[in-house]
Amino acid sequence: MVSALSAPHFHNEEAAYEYVEARIWPQGPVCPHCGGVERISKMQGKSTRIGAYKCYQCRKPFTVKIGTIFEASHVPMNIWLQAMYLIAGSKKGISSNQLHRTLGVTLKTAWFMSHRIREAMASSSDRIMGGNGGEVEADETFLGNKKEAKVGASYHHKMKVFSLVERRTGVARSFVIDKVNAAEIGPIVARNVSTETRLMTDEASHYLSIGKPFLTHEVVKHGLGEYVRGERHTNTVEGFFSIFKRGMRGIYQHCSEKHLHRYLSEFDFRYTNRAACGVNDKDRADIALAGIVGKRLTYQTTGKA
Ligand SMILES: [Zn+2]
Secondary structure, three states, X not given: XXXXXXXXXXXXHXXXXXXXXXXXXXXXXXXXXXXXXXXXXXXXXXXXXXOOEEEOOOOOEEOOOOOEOOOOOOOOHHHHHHHHHHHHHOOOOOOHHHHHHHHOOOHHHHHHHHHHHHHHHOOOOOOOEOOOOOEEEEEEEEEOOOOOOOOOOHHHHOEEEEEEEEOOOOOEEEEEEOOOOHHHHHHHHHHXXXXXXXXXXXXXXXXXXXXXXXXXXXXXXXXXXXXXXOOEEOHHHHHHHHHHHHHXXXXXXXXXXXXXXXXXXXXXXXXXXXXXXXXXXXXXXXHHHHOOEOOHHHHHHHOOO
8 A cells, every 4th residue: 555645746845846847847947037948957056946947048047936826935845745635635625724733834834825725726717618508507605704794684694606517527616706696697607608508507586587598597496395307406516515615614614705716716626626527636636736837916915925
């Protein structure tokens, strides 16, 4: 038996750099300053930082961290890879407190690392879901309490999440919404789902107008105790919500609305790349690693680790 965590890139910082470089620079190092690929050499010598290269085109040094979620972080690369593996491999997520205890980093660092890893997991796909008569399920759910509690209907003080799940691929896409109505949900559906789709929703009235442009709009009447009628159901998206809510209740107990979209990225990512879709823990961590590039602007909002 070999533990997944015994791989060298989890223990040796040089091996960790090589592991990341092989995935970010499959054709060899690329200078992040000038884009050069030719006159680059690895810096040698005892005082040299691990993973340092020099570009002789622009004469600047660099590492693979530049332009990624790892930039400006002092956490050793192998610890980053451990954190990514743990978050990618835990079905309901892993708390900052747990990361802090397991990795031996401070709680504050663990919190920043978690948020940066969520940035890496955030989908940059603009692929349209559904099409060719495929099924997409749409539903919303409520979570916790908003700080600025409003009076009125019982869900007004809750945070609201709208999700789409494409049945064929198992891809989940989730959105924080302010109000549960056609004005807010309609544009999200229109932007993300092909009209050549069988749209599956419950009987909520806001879906009446939203469903009109689609090949079919199939409605399951939960109010009448109906949950499945052949292919007409929303069980897939409800299954996604159940994992998300168990994770948010059990692992991430305190989440402000400001950060909710980050947690949604994490749950969308794991669900989309789950074992039932043929993705094992190692592959899932590697897919997250492929997403570390080009996320600088958003991660800067979470400060420095
Ligand atoms: Zn250069």
